Amino acid sequence: MKYVVVIGDGMVDEPLEELDGKTPLQKAKTPNMDFLAKNGTCGMLQTVPPGMEPGSDVANLSIMGYDPKKYYTGRGPLEAASIGAKMKKDDIAFRCNFITCENGLLADFNAGHISTIEAAQLIESLNQRLYSYGKFYLGTSYRHLFIYNDKTASQLKSTPPHDVVGEPIQEHLLKVGEDADKSVENREVLNNLAQKLNELMYKSFDVLGKHPTNQKRIEDGKKPGNMIWLWGQGPQPQLPLFKEKYNLKGATITGVDLIKGIGTYLGLTNIHVPGATGFYDTDYCGKAKYALEALEEHDLIFIHVEAPDEAGHAGDIYEKIKAIERIDQRILGKLIKGLPSMDDYALAVLPDHPTPINIRTHTSNPIPYAMYTPGCRADATEKYDEPSILKSFNESSKNIMEGYKFLNLFLNLPKSSENTKNE
Ligand SMILES: [Zn+2]
Known part of the structure; x- marks a missing residue:
C-alpha cells in the first residue's frame, strides 16, 4: 500500500458575505475532494494543540504524525535544516522576514513578495554590515534566516509579522x-x-x-524589503526519523522551506519541483507529475500547497477559490487518473489550519479531513467542505482527533467490512 497526503495550506475558511454565506471551499468546484469525502472517511482534527500558536510548522508537524507538544522547538530551526544552515549546540535560529516598514508601521510582512534574486543582494549586504550580531542565510522570496549563538534567545517572545500588519513596529518588538x-x-x-x-x-x-x-523596487512601483523581522526562534529539535517511527519511506513536495525543513529532520526526501514557488503561480501539475514519479520509490508523499494560505493572508477570495480548484483538478485529479491502480493507494486531503479571509491570519480551530482507499468504510459525508463535514461529524459519535493521530488512522484506514463501533 502507498499513501498520498495533499495539504492545502490554510484552505478552510468561514462563511463569507461576498459568497452568499458560503465558504471558498463550498464555492470552489472540487469533484475530486468530494469523491474522497463521499467514498471515504471524514472527521475533524485538532492540528494545533491548545495553548500553541497556530503556525504552519506546528500544524504540519501534527499532520506528519509528530506531537508538537513533545517535539516543537520553533519555526526557525526547522527552516534552517531546509536551507542547509548548520546549527551548533548553543545556536538559536530565527526566521528572518524582509518586511516593508512605512512611517514606523509594519506595512507588509512579505515586502511585496520580493524575489529571491533581490533578497540575495540584501542578505549579502546584511552579512557585510551587521556580521557582528550573527549570520544571515538566504531562503526563498521574503523568508530567510538569522542564526544567533546564544541559547537564552529562545526565552524571548517574538511576534509573527503577518499577525501585525498595519500596526506600529515599536509595539511588537522582541521582549x-x-x-x-x-x-x-x-x-x-x-x-x-x-x-x-x-x-x-x-x-x-x-x-x-x-x-x-530597494531603490530600484520603489522606482518600479514595488514595495521595498527595507527592514528585517526576527521571529519564530528556537534551538534544534530532536525528532525521531519517519522511517523508524512508521517504517515507511516518505517524501515531501512543497515550495516552502519550512515544510522541507521538517522533512529534512524526519529523514524524508524533499523532492524538488522546478516550478514550485510557494505562491499562486506554483506549478500544480508539476507537483502531481513529480509525485507520481516519486511514488515508484516511496511509500508515502506529503504534497503541500501554500497558495490558499497566501490568498487567505491577502484577503483574496478569488485567488483562494482558484487555488483550491487547482489543487483539486491539477493535483488530486491528476493523481487519481495517473495512479497505476487506485487499489494499492490511499489518498487524503486536508488543510493544516484555517486561514480565514475575514481575519487574514491563522486560527487554531479544528480542521476537516477526508481520506479514501478503495474498499474503505464510507461515512455519511457527501462533499469536502466545512459545513458538510461538520454536519456528518456532529451526527457521528466521533471525537475531535488530536492532530498527530491523523497519520496512524490514515495508514490503517478502516475497511467497509469492519465494525464501526469504538472509533
Ligand atoms: Zn499553514
Missing part, C-alpha cells in the same frame, strides 16, 4: 517571554538581549532602506 525564567538576574540578561536584537532590526533599516535593490 521577555511569559514563560521565561523570571529571576532578577535572568530578567536583566533577557532584557539586554531583546534590546540588542531589536537594535539589529532597526540597524537593518539603515542598511536596507537606501539599498540600490
Whole structure:
C-alpha cells in the first residue's frame, strides 16, 4: 500500500458575505475532494494543540504524525535544516522576514513578495554590515534566516509579522517571554538581549532602506524589503526519523522551506519541483507529475500547497477559490487518473489550519479531513467542505482527533467490512 497526503495550506475558511454565506471551499468546484469525502472517511482534527500558536510548522508537524507538544522547538530551526544552515549546540535560529516598514508601521510582512534574486543582494549586504550580531542565510522570496549563538534567545517572545500588519513596529518588538525564567538576574540578561536584537532590526533599516535593490523596487512601483523581522526562534529539535517511527519511506513536495525543513529532520526526501514557488503561480501539475514519479520509490508523499494560505493572508477570495480548484483538478485529479491502480493507494486531503479571509491570519480551530482507499468504510459525508463535514461529524459519535493521530488512522484506514463501533 502507498499513501498520498495533499495539504492545502490554510484552505478552510468561514462563511463569507461576498459568497452568499458560503465558504471558498463550498464555492470552489472540487469533484475530486468530494469523491474522497463521499467514498471515504471524514472527521475533524485538532492540528494545533491548545495553548500553541497556530503556525504552519506546528500544524504540519501534527499532520506528519509528530506531537508538537513533545517535539516543537520553533519555526526557525526547522527552516534552517531546509536551507542547509548548520546549527551548533548553543545556536538559536530565527526566521528572518524582509518586511516593508512605512512611517514606523509594519506595512507588509512579505515586502511585496520580493524575489529571491533581490533578497540575495540584501542578505549579502546584511552579512557585510551587521556580521557582528550573527549570520544571515538566504531562503526563498521574503523568508530567510538569522542564526544567533546564544541559547537564552529562545526565552524571548517574538511576534509573527503577518499577525501585525498595519500596526506600529515599536509595539511588537522582541521582549521577555511569559514563560521565561523570571529571576532578577535572568530578567536583566533577557532584557539586554531583546534590546540588542531589536537594535539589529532597526540597524537593518539603515542598511536596507537606501539599498540600490530597494531603490530600484520603489522606482518600479514595488514595495521595498527595507527592514528585517526576527521571529519564530528556537534551538534544534530532536525528532525521531519517519522511517523508524512508521517504517515507511516518505517524501515531501512543497515550495516552502519550512515544510522541507521538517522533512529534512524526519529523514524524508524533499523532492524538488522546478516550478514550485510557494505562491499562486506554483506549478500544480508539476507537483502531481513529480509525485507520481516519486511514488515508484516511496511509500508515502506529503504534497503541500501554500497558495490558499497566501490568498487567505491577502484577503483574496478569488485567488483562494482558484487555488483550491487547482489543487483539486491539477493535483488530486491528476493523481487519481495517473495512479497505476487506485487499489494499492490511499489518498487524503486536508488543510493544516484555517486561514480565514475575514481575519487574514491563522486560527487554531479544528480542521476537516477526508481520506479514501478503495474498499474503505464510507461515512455519511457527501462533499469536502466545512459545513458538510461538520454536519456528518456532529451526527457521528466521533471525537475531535488530536492532530498527530491523523497519520496512524490514515495508514490503517478502516475497511467497509469492519465494525464501526469504538472509533
Ligand atoms: Zn499553514
